[in-house]
């Protein structure tokens with residue numbers, strides 16, 4: 725697979741298909757048995773620090789990613805190894821917390837935060853390093869509906885600014901991706917535009933994927949591709965279905 729700068733790519737696949745393995749290969753936590761991984765020309769297994777300043781991974785469990793006593797220390801953690809001055813570090817931490825909607829949380833203790841807030845702190849820690857590429861490994865799977873929305877809103881605000889590889893089980897999270905990759909059994913089995921998913925029932929079944937209700941309803945009404953209930957409502961109003 726190849727991902728171009730600025731692209732937003734969704735990665736789907738059943739349990740055990742290799743999605744997290746892909747994320748770990750990309751930041752050098754795992755070494756490939758065969759084949760080759762290159763991030764901006766660097767092999768993550770050989771030069772992990774060159775890669776980690778360019779590519780950040782947000783994992784699914786925020787509790788495993790926050791280690792410092794205060795939020796600001798946690799966000800600054802990745803910068804410690806980069807030789808960034810104290811002053812620049814403070815500026816970057818402030819900007820990263822603002823980008824995730826958590827200005828004023830600097831002196832909060834991570835264990836007092838909600839799941840959604842914790843995950844946004846973890847995201848801020850990655851953004852502070854200013855990586856070109858963000859890899860999100862099921863970033864909302866441990867969150868409640870509100871936490872999920874908070875995190876997804878922040879991710880969607882990064883669109884166009886960074887290259888994003890968004891791994892998820894929730895098909896509805898990547899309906900506006902530029903491209904969707906489907907993994908199964910450690911292999912890339914399909915690469916398609918999100919709009920094409922509705923026309924591939926066999927592919928969905930083979931890969932244990934289920935279309936979100938809004939897409940099924942739009943398809944059943946012959947209204948094409950509607951990502952949200954609001955889009956569907958507009959399409960229905962436009963068609964005067966009733």
Ligand SMILES: Nc1ncnc2c1ncn2[C@@H]1O[C@H](COP(=O)(O)OP(=O)(O)OP(=O)(O)O)[C@@H](O)[C@H]1O
Pocket residue numbers: 737738739740741742743744745746754
């Ligand atoms: N370090 C490892 N060594 C050997 N096998 C591994 C290693 N890490 C993962 N695996 C195996 O590789 C396969 C893919 O695992 P992976 O965690 O990448 O799947 P996944 O698509 O992320 O699954 P899920 O949706 O459940 O998170 C699994 O069968 C897993 O047991």
